[in-house]
Amino acid sequence: MKLSGEKHLLMWIAAASLVLALTPVHFARANVFGKDYRRLLTDADNLSAVGLIACEGSTRRPTATLVAPHGSHHRDIIITVAHAFLTSDDKRLSHCQFWPGGHQTDAIPVAITLLGTARPDTDWNEDWAVALLEHKAPLKYQPLEPLIMYPEDADARRASGTKFMLAGHNGEIGPLMVSDHCGPRHKMNADINRFDSRAFNHDCGMAPGWSGGPLMVILNGRPFVIAVNATELNALVTQIGDAYNGVYNANTAVRIDGPFFDAITRLARSGALDMALTGKTLCQVWRPDSAGSKHC
Template identity: 40%
Template sequence: MRVEQAFIERAFQWHKRLAIGLSAAVAALFLLAIPSFANVFEIDDRRLITPDDQMGFVGVIACADTKRIPTASLITTPDANPQRRHEVITTVAHAFFTKDGDRWQDCSFLPEGDPTRALPITYVMTGTSTPGKGWNDDWAVAVVQGRVSTDMPLPLPLSVDLGAIEEHRTAGAFIQLAGHNGERLPMLMSENCGPRHKRSGSHNFGDARVFNHDCDMISGWSGGPLLLRTPTDVFTIAVNSTRFNPVVHQTGFPFDDRFNPNTAIRVDNDFLAAIKRLTVDGAPIQLADSTSVCSSGEQADC
């Protein structure tokens, strides 16, 4: 009975906090337009996501103590159990942490930005707990309690370099980036874009963890999946992470591969390992009353 009472109490407290957090999230989603700085190269190609795009796996993260709503995306692996009771999402570490390491509380995943479909996030693995200092490791993989859909095709993780991307493009693949309009809906996407070669002037020239890309975006696209879509499959190859990038850009200027401000953290190494682990195992067994977070770069027992 004590265990059952603990679960009941935890559920009551979570729903209470969720109601408060979602009310703030709903208000943020439908705020009037606020001028926001966009990274747009030449002509803005952002557009609304439509049902034909088959991107129902993209959504936003809402936490109880912030109005920020970064982007996130469901993901799966071939070894994931079809009968599992959880989902896994990819996003950025700064969806859960401030730049200095303070953590947002009681976070939920809202598929397609819909507050009525919110699911609690129970466990998070990140590459850093201080994304303002370690933005090159600004990735996160989170476990969501419950299923969004049992028949929705989900993207798979894929670790690729620029050469492999070009091979896929030659074979008919293309790149897409998903996000939303500032800190509001609707969900948007940018296409006809993708990772670009760096030159020595780039501040992350030698860092293989990071793609520079020329997809158009605005504040709120952090955590959005950089997707490689082939004629038969969809792959997440990186997550958009530009918030703590110090390079600036003026909307409408041509792409410059020396000073590209749009960056994405590649799905590779610890990031890829976290995806594979959590899609199979889910969250560790626990009786916690809030989201548990573990930073793989700082804690050996994640």
């Protein structure tokens, strides 16, 4: 049985978990630690895969990324957060589109989604989504490869100087931006999520609108997606320039691993067949059944 203090903490985390995509931009609420390294995304970043999600009846524009597992040539799979496809009271949004590069002129309808949870307000560390588009993005938008990186590996790479970065945008409009000179932070005993390996704590600068953005590691000059930006735990208390402190003001990103990675590989393997069998629909939550197999 959880202690009352733990219940209070969980309620506080849940209340903050949708702030990034559900509130208008307000720079006093940005989680920017120390110097603000956010800057405009450029062609040199090789991040044409990053774009926005737009759904009918919603003014929110969460961030999403085209991905292709190693060895595949997909340009029709995106990853983001589950709450990109949900209202504030966890009802499904419909007629959603992906705007690659943030360009509405290249909008592609979303055909199928697999969600890590239908309750991101409480299951915030399962707040991920994988979606299949109705058709491939134009060739000028090149997908990124998803990579499983464990927290201890991220800690070691950060300590050794490996570059990490986060992509997103301020508010519900563009332009797309990146935050660098940042990355996963080693969790201390008092940190939120200390014993939860499903999410990274990170110190990349961001503001509302960066939900779903890819947290990336740069290896041999090439960006790989290791997580999707999900929560901003201190939106009501942090001012730009405050020092990072994982006890109360960590940013978090849900790691690509387990069911999340399985959902990506499933759509890469049989997404066209799924579309033919199910039609243009939104799948239920992606989860294991009692026999250990997974279904939607």
